[in-house]
Amino acid sequence: MRSTQVIGIRKYVVYFLFIFLSGLLSAVDYFSNKTLSNFIPEQVNLISNFQIPDRLLQNEFSSLSSSRADLVAENIRLKEELSNLRVLYVENQELQDNIESYDLLIKNISDFELTYYATSLILKNSTDEYLISGGRNYNFEPGDLVINETGYVVGYLGEVFNDYSILESFNSTNFNFRALDENNNIFEINSNGKELIFSSLESTLNSKVGMLYSDITFGHINKFPLFDLESYEQTKLNNKLIVTVPIDEMLTFQSKLFIPKNK
């Protein structure tokens, strides 16, 4: 009985050793300020390597039997043309979408001294953080603002790798942001996943709070609108104004995102 129990525990020994090794790696990573966890992503261009080659999209395999009878050849040529046209159609649609989103962005922003890099969603990780395209290859840095096509802030870059970055969006566990209202009152914004909690840092707020903006005083690149709090219930707690706003919009693959950078 005792020996079977020992055998039962023994089979986990290797697993426990590797769990201990993982813990050790976490400790080293913690004390080395994440040098260890950034080492692999710095060596590999992960996203660029996963792109589907254009050749596959153009479906060149259909031209293998082109040496057959003229009719078959013609048929294949037409098929090829059709697939090329389809690729062009998709490209055209994407370009039209981009033009539309840029048009919308141009209408909504006031600062044309900045370069707006278009970025897109790649995937969402287990902790609801979004991986977006573009990283150090576009000189992105942690803390860079991410705005949508209407010019509103949707988050900031948490970590930046070679060709992708991790976006801390409103429903991210690590989301922490500071913004100013029109009267230069400072607000701290945190997320509980379903709601954004805006809390004022000053205790002398009397009037209702309206629009909040990012600001260069917090290291942001410029003033971009974040949220209009006017329509939400504003409560005073310990002389501080607290506003809770439900997070309605989630980012999707269709979301058009931009990262403003200095030219």
Next chain:
Amino acid sequence: MKVIRQISISTFLFMLCLFENYLNTFISFDFGVYVFLISLIYIGTELFNQNLVIPIFLTGIMYDSFFSTYYLGLYTSIFLVLVVLSNFIVSSYSRSNVIYTTTISLCLLIYKIPIILEFDLDYWITGYFTSIIVNSLIFVTLKRALRKNV
């Protein structure tokens, strides 16, 4: 040959992990379809083997490096703990659907621990229970499909 086998399993597991993340980015429901978690529980309950520790470790390291903002090794240890826990539960108790569902509930709780610790209960509790039902169904179906009829 052994090295190639370990690398192949690691790549396969990492692809599953990637697929799970893609799938959960596409679906915008309140629950998640955790294909990779299911595969880890399947390894723990059906294929438990000391030779699988390195592929699981490597998958965890790759996930921690590329997709996580937490410290290297956190998800690696979570993955390993899930395999050990699921094996321990099915070794200690009878193999029934109730036990499998309990295993999935506990494993999901550990799998989602970074979110659970950060966010309030009302953020994840509904999704958690729905995910248990959905993923248990997938697991039981997968088990039946892969069952060897001798």
